[in-house]
Amino acid sequence: MKIDRRNFLSLGAGATAGLAFSPLPWKLMDDSSIWTQNWPWAPVPTDGEASYVDTVCSLCSGGCGITIRKIGDRVVKAEKKDSDNANSGICILGLSSPQLLYSPSRIKTPLKKVEDKWVKISVKQAVAEIAEKLKGLRKDKLSHTLACISGSSAGTVPALFERFLTAYGSPNFITVPSVKDIYKLVFSLTCGASCIPAFDIANSDFVVSFGTGLLDGWGNPAAAFKAHSILKDNKKQLIQIEPRLSNTAAKADKWLPIIPGTEGVLALGMANVIIGKQLYFNKNVLFDSVTEGFEEFKALVEKDYSLEAVSNITGIKQEDITALAEDFMKAQSPVALFGRGEGSTPGSLHEMMAVNFLNALAGNFNKTGGVYLLSEPDYINWTHPVLDDAAYYNINAKRLDGAGEGKYFLAKHLLNRLPEVVNSSKTSPINFLFVTDSNPFYTMADTKLVEEAFKKIPFIVSFSSYMDETASMADIILPNHFFLERYQDIVTTCGLKPAVGLSKPVVNPIFNTIHSGDAIISIAKALGGTIAESFPWDNYETCLQETLEAKKDVMDKELFWIDESGVSNAFADSSGKFEFINDKTRQTKPYIFVDAQGEKKKYPLTLIRFDSMRIASGYTANSPFMTKTVADTVIKENDIFIEINPKTAAEYNLAERSKALLTTPKGKAQVRVHLYEGIMPGIISMPSGLGHTGYDSYLTGKGININELIGQIEDPASGFDAAWGIRAVLARV
Amino acid sequence: MSETQKVSASDNKRKNTGGTTILFFLIGVAISLAVGWVIFPKLLYLKKSQPIDFSHAVHNEAVGDCDSCHFFREDGTFSGSPTLAQCIDCHEDVQGDTEAEQIFVEEYIAQNKEVPWLIYSKQPDCVFFSHAAHVKKAEMSCESCHGEIGTSETLPIYEENRITGYSRNIWGKNIAGIKKHTWDRMKMDDCGECHEEETGDKGSCFQCHK
Missing domain, CATH: 4.10.220 (Light-harvesting Protein)
Known part of the structure; x- marks a missing residue:
């Protein structure tokens, strides 16, 4: 039999026909269609039992009560805690916490930098190496050259770090400043005792906000939003004074655009109207009996803050200033708010004091709808650390930031002075630096100056959970647990009723991380001697349990402990009165409101920063989810937009989305232009919170960090950074 | 010629x-x-063995019925395969003398490690199925879909489809897709067939594909 081509064709035809009668093609077709739907990149929810755990968010200083939804052991959602408590609520950053918990940019194990490369080490090894270095420093009698930058001064973890420095022999515990510092200062200077304000926005009938971002991240965002909603539901007034139409301004009853930096002048101009028209008598406040320095204050405002002068400086019409002052005093329970945006920078002391004088003139202290003067939560009652001779001698050394002495006598911490102090010395006055709960290399203004200082510091230990900008400059990283993996007390004191919340672990630590509280206790124990003696706790959890023992029942049930005892010892010391002017404030005179850096002629525009709930600008950076919600008129791919009034844009021949070169006295950046009627002519604005160089591909290189373009301006009265912007110039590219 | x-x-x-x-x-x-x-x-x-063998028959005799281990949670969701949390009550220590029991206690219970069971009836992720609607509301028996697994002495070999990654039990043992019992297959047509019989309608797409 001869086999030819025809036979093969026949075989093929038979095979084809046979296939049709076999399950193969039909089954393959079915399987292929299922296979095309197997997308390994698509997130698939895990199966398991749903459970809910309450905790307190610590991604910002707000400390909101939240509920975490879990399926099995996996966190799947963060929600607002269902509670009447004012602090219960959630913002977009809190909603992102599951994404941040499982983020690929988390540091998974302690790391050590060896020849500019990260090498994984064990917790034990990291603690031993840190202790060994610190022992050497102490042996060389340089214990005062240890410094610590902490994100907060309140709560047990910052207290443990401060305690460590004291026991070790260093006075250089420095916290990241915020508007909370200026609040404390304003009230302690004028009310004679240490107290913090709680603005009763919800019960007020007339709120004048000097740039305070009630809806832009100020204070505890959840509580601030709730207070704002109640104010609106009650159909009461909110007047927002700021150069840009922020979210808060857009929701206000009236927006008064003001030349930035002149808010304090406006407040004193309003005070002049109130005093001139004797409107304060309407409040039945007998100023002679309840205030000090009123006559001197009256003379000051009458002399320097006439309506005409104030109108010229602020850009607000005289009749508007008069009407605002009259409406403020006509109200039953008016309140004046201060602190710009979300309050991440302290600002000018005199500006804040000037606004608070309006509260004094309205006589609204400790009254419903006014300003409650409350004590800070005081629950950490540890015995004093044990000091050996070396520690005792060195804790009395001069603080590196100069706080508490000379012209900085009013401040307790001055982080903003640190870069200059380090850079101006031949060798770094800091030999060893702890950085905890903060990312100063990113959040501090004048990035170049800060970078130079950090590079000069011989040894840095970061406790960051993420490879942020500061962590990447460290020598050892001892990564902290994420807040959903740890216990911690969270103290909230920014402008609303102070509360202590209890953050509880929701899941077991995912990676080889260590609670910062445990880390510092371990380092202390490894150092031995009186330093170890100062830390009698086995671990952080024991320390926290002992500290909160008295409040255990309340916190177990409610998560929060809010001190309702109310009024502090305000007005109890010194004169017992509100002091418009006293010996201390006289030392800070004359009244200087901080102007922007740069020559007006060379830099005709003014660049200001703005805060947004959609962009985290503090220690915690944006989650990918948050960045997705930012409008493409703010960031488009990697290009950042500046907002500019169409009139100003026309002068520079700039159209929507044009590329431009933005130059300030501190740096240059290529930006795109967004024409925005909601910004005053001559002013340009840029969001804070973008332009990261650390973290991961979701964040790196997205936009510009405004701190690279803005310098620090030392407030002559307090020493805090009071910069609110900088002069700038634009050129079309 | x-x-x-x-x-x-x-x-x-x-x-x-x-x-x-x-x-x-x-x-x-x-x-x-x-x-x-x-x-x-x-x-x-691809033929795969379960991590350890398991006798449904023995357990059924000991605990009474299916929902002792495969129960509905308080929120109405179905627990599926038991986790260690359910097993640990009885199996904290080795019971009996089988090798599977010893492995289970030593390698899983003692190390608090969940057993990576291979699930015969696992549907693709795009399929939503409510046990509550079928078992509680329609009062269907477990056997209707899962057959006589409850009386099995040993776990059958798990056959994984190399293309889809799902179990052979979904398509059915018969490669032609011919079935004798309701539990022989778990494909969409089988759902539709039953729904048509019971409700007069196969149902709409979004009932199952959310």
Whole structure:
């Protein structure tokens, strides 16, 4: 039999026909269609039992009560805690916490930098190496050259770090400043005792906000939003004074655009109207009996803050200033708010004091709808650390930031002075630096100056959970647990009723991380001697349990402990009165409101920063989810937009989305232009919170960090950074 | 050679060629049928053993019924395969003398490690199925879909479809998709068939594909 081509064709035809009668093609077709739907990149929810755990968010200083939804052991959602408590609520950053918990940019194990490369080490090894270095420093009698930058001064973890420095022999515990510092200062200077304000926005009938971002991240965002909603539901007034139409301004009853930096002048101009028209008598406040320095204050405002002068400086019409002052005093329970945006920078002391004088003139202290003067939560009652001779001698050394002495006598911490102090010395006055709960290399203004200082510091230990900008400059990283993996007390004191919340672990630590509280206790124990003696706790959890023992029942049930005892010892010391002017404030005179850096002629525009709930600008950076919600008129791919009034844009021949070169006295950046009627002519604005160089591909290189373009301006009265912007110039590219 | 002889030779050749062609055609058919019905199923499915063996019969006798281990949670969701949390009550220590029991206690219970069971009835992620609607509301028995697994002495070999990654139990043991019992297959058509019988309608897409 001869086999030819025809036979093969026949075989093929038979095979084809046979296939049709076999399950193969039909089954393959079915399987292929299922296979095309197997997308390994698509997130698939895990199966398991749903459970809910309450905790307190610590991604910002707000400390909101939240509920975490879990399926099995996996966190799947963060929600607002269902509670009447004012602090219960959630913002977009809190909603992102599951994404941040499982983020690929988390540091998974302690790391050590060896020849500019990260090498994984064990917790034990990291603690031993840190202790060994610190022992050497102490042996060389340089214990005062240890410094610590902490994100907060309140709560047990910052207290443990401060305690460590004291026991070790260093006075250089420095916290990241915020508007909370200026609040404390304003009230302690004028009310004679240490107290913090709680603005009763919800019960007020007339709120004048000097740039305070009630809806832009100020204070505890959840509580601030709730207070704002109640104010609106009650159909009461909110007047927002700021150069840009922020979210808060857009929701206000009236927006008064003001030349930035002149808010304090406006407040004193309003005070002049109130005093001139004797409107304060309407409040039945007998100023002679309840205030000090009123006559001197009256003379000051009458002399320097006439309506005409104030109108010229602020850009607000005289009749508007008069009407605002009259409406403020006509109200039953008016309140004046201060602190710009979300309050991440302290600002000018005199500006804040000037606004608070309006509260004094309205006589609204400790009254419903006014300003409650409350004590800070005081629950950490540890015995004093044990000091050996070396520690005792060195804790009395001069603080590196100069706080508490000379012209900085009013401040307790001055982080903003640190870069200059380090850079101006031949060798770094800091030999060893702890950085905890903060990312100063990113959040501090004048990035170049800060970078130079950090590079000069011989040894840095970061406790960051993420490879942020500061962590990447460290020598050892001892990564902290994420807040959903740890216990911690969270103290909230920014402008609303102070509360202590209890953050509880929701899941077991995912990676080889260590609670910062445990880390510092371990380092202390490894150092031995009186330093170890100062830390009698086995671990952080024991320390926290002992500290909160008295409040255990309340916190177990409610998560929060809010001190309702109310009024502090305000007005109890010194004169017992509100002091418009006293010996201390006289030392800070004359009244200087901080102007922007740069020559007006060379830099005709003014660049200001703005805060947004959609962009985290503090220690915690944006989650990918948050960045997705930012409008493409703010960031488009990697290009950042500046907002500019169409009139100003026309002068520079700039159209929507044009590329431009933005130059300030501190740096240059290529930006795109967004024409925005909601910004005053001559002013340009840029969001804070973008332009990261650390973290991961979701964040790196997205936009510009405004701190690279803005310098620090030392407030002559307090020493805090009071910069609110900088002069700038634009050129079309 | 005469003209007649030439034609006859040509006819014979054509006849032979035709026969060969049919033979080859039939061979082709036979190969395809053999490949499609016998070889293909063997190649398509990867045989896997469960991490440890398990006797439903023994457990059923000990605990009473299916929902002692495969229970509904308080929120109405179905627990599916038991986790260690359910097993640990009885199996904290080794019971009996089987090798599977020893492995279970030593490698999983003692190390607090969940057993990575291979789930015979796992549907693709795009399918939403509510046990509560079928078992509680429609009062269907477990056997309707899962067959007689509850009385099995040992766990069957898990056959994983190399293309889809799902169990053979979804398509059914019969490669042609022919079923004798309701539990023989768990494909969409089987859901539709039952729904049509019980409700008069196959249902809409979004009932299952959320």
